[in-house]
Amino acid sequence: MEVGIRELKQQLSSVLDRAAAGEEIVVTERGRPKVRIVSIATTGRLDDGVRDGWITPPTRTGSVGRAARHRSDRRILDVLDDDRGADPAEVLGTGPGDDSRSA
Template sequence: MEVAVSALRADLRQWIDAAQAGEDVVITERGIPVARLAGIASADLIARLERDGLLTAPTAVRPPAEVEAHGVGRPSSAVSDLVRRLRR
């Protein structure tokens, strides 16, 4: 299905829904195709990885990470602490 840029701007949500439903939406400018809007199948990536046995669902609720305070109430950044330790 084709849609002009002006019509795409006016009803973007409609065209996104069409792409999510599996339609290939060809965007035209003055009648010339310039782009394609297509849905992405990665929306169910986690379910697909679980089905293929590459990922398993958690068996328990994971507790929140502990946060250390540095300075006046600023929580530490786990990544920056890790980088600091690796540079030593």
């Protein structure tokens, strides 16, 4: 939305409400863009990361493709337990150290 300075002064509250709702407001002076009003809430962590340099935006657009599917005979819980070095029986509460079932 473009709005002139005079109109902005007359309808400031409603213009700010529209900006807060996510609409970009361009304030013009004598027909030329002077200021852009945007909601603070519209910038998220992604925008902050790109601005601060810890996220690199994509260099091309389009689909990222399909994820490869992997099949395994192992349960995900067993894989995670192996990775973490845990005993699955203790994690599930069925091991020798489990005293919750002896009540």
